[in-house]
Amino acid sequence: MAKVAFLGLGVMGFPMAGHLAARGHAVTVWNRTAAKAEAWVGQHSGQRAATAAEAASGADFVLACVGNDDDLRQVCLGATGAFAGMAPGAIFVDHTTVSAQVTRELSALAAEKGLGFVDAPVSGGQAGAENGVLSVMCGGSAADYAAAEPVIAAYARICRRLGESGAGQLAKMCNQIAIAGLVQGLAESLHFAEKAGLEAGALVEVISQGAAGSWQMANRAQTMAENRFDFGFAVDWMRKDLGICLATANETGASLPVTALVDQFYKDVQKLGGGRWDTSSLIARVRALG
Structure with missing residues (x-):
């Protein structure tokens, strides 16, 4: 079992984080609207954090499911962003559907900090997230993917690496x-x-x-x-x-x-x-x- 942070608790992220907790992972959640994080903690075993950096602190894996390119940058970067809290060797897994350009940009910044990065957008909709049967298409190094795949399996019917950074997108x-x-x-x-x-x-x-x-x-x-x-x-x-x-x-x-x-x-x-x-x-x- 891993220490995991999950960032973004929308219609997809909320149940995905729940599956991680149900599998026995130690989950800390963060959401831009704190009420959603409070609601999640009320339903699942885990804790919430005040910032993405705080949630990511000490985590083996930091998973995100937010809205768009700009949202992802904000979640990753800056003093309160996830990268600021992650320790070298930790892996960031992005489930957001974004451009391959921002994926490669953030993957390169993660590498400079000694972090892994896997782009892992999902398909299957809200029902797939709730039932834990999403299709997950991934990009990134083979080593980062191999480490992250058992964690992603908590809510995936199928998970595959398609190539290097950006291939998932x-x-x-x-x-x-x-x-x-x-x-x-x-x-x-x-x-x-x-x-x-x-x-x-x-x-x-x-x-x-x-x-x-x-x-x-x-x-x-x-x-x-x-x-x-x-x-x-x-x-x-x-x-x-x-x-x-x-x-x-x-x-x-x-x-x-x-x-x-x-x-x-x-x-x-x-x-x-x-x-x-x-x-x-x-x-x-x-x-x-x-």
């Missing part, structure tokens, strides 16, 4: 690119079924067993049919992620025409007031068009 971009097209296709399929007079449940039961089947269909088709969009991963966050994908595509020369189009469709959902709806809400836009 690039893999997460691939994940979001794939999801964008799938959800739009599913939204159009269900809308077509509605217009054609087919019952959504019976339709999905049949086509999900064939080549059209996907995680999105199995987990979101029924709720999309019922106009329920409250499953944690918000459109606002998806647009942040797709922005990272499109910016990186410009740098690498990759062509992402469908991703760029679906990003604009999510912009339309925001205009409908759905910024906090989950990503399956693309069907609301299709319905609004008639």
Whole structure:
């Protein structure tokens, strides 16, 4: 068992930190809004800290799940940041979805301080975090990954190293690119079924067993049919992620025409007031068009 700090207790981080405590790790949590850290301590075995540096002090592993590039920099750097509290040999594991650029920047700064760094964005949403079955895609040195993987296993169905620093974030971009097209296709399929007079449940039961089947269909088709969009991963966050994908595509020369189009469709959902709806809400836009 390890001494672990967890920074960021949102819809993902709160249950992820809980799984670490349930596995017997000694967990200290920190959150920008202290009330969330207090709530976590009230439900789990562990303690809270006043700053990220205090939480990281003496920890073998410091794990973070925050919002974006700027949030991650703030959590890592400065007198109250995690790097200030970490001892040489400790490993920072970042579960935030951020750019590969900031990952490489912070990984280099960590190395200067004798710290390990693993970028480890996750997929599986709020339900995956709560049930401890996330997919975790990692970048970093083989040694840092090997040390961190048994800790990450507390909330992972699968965890893999894809390469050096930044590879995990690039893999997460691939994940979001794939999801964008799938959800739009599913939204159009269900809308077509509605217009054609087919019952959504019976339709999905049949086509999900064939080549059209996907995680999105199995987990979101029924709720999309019922106009329920409250499953944690918000459109606002998806647009942040797709922005990272499109910016990186410009740098690498990759062509992402469908991703760029679906990003604009999510912009339309925001205009409908759905910024906090989950990503399956693309069907609301299709319905609004008639």
